[in-house]
């Protein structure tokens with residue numbers, strides 16, 4: 001049984017990673033980041049309620065790889081961050097969406113006000 005998620009992308013830093021649901025992850029894990037394929041696989045057999053923390057976990061794994069010297073996260077720290085960020089996002093989704101929308105509007109304003117757009 002596959003869900004109705006088409007493969008999608010998640011942008012992390014300069015890279016767009018393919019995010020794909022698969023039936024099963026070899027070794028029985030819930031997710032896997034295939035660095036050399038640029039793909040994040042999520043095991044569909046995990047309950048949907050776990051998907052947000054699992055995806056955040058893999059995003060943190062990618063950040064840890066991309067910025068390893070700066071972050072140096074241990075795996076237990078990635079677990080704690082992913083679980084808590086998932087809870088914060090879920091329990092504050094209205095606020096977060098509003099802040100993202102405000103940020104988008106502000107970004108467009110700044111583009112409009114740039115000297116380039118004014119022909120300077």
Ligand SMILES: [Zn+2]
Nearest residue numbers: 057061075078
């Ligand atoms: Zn991990």
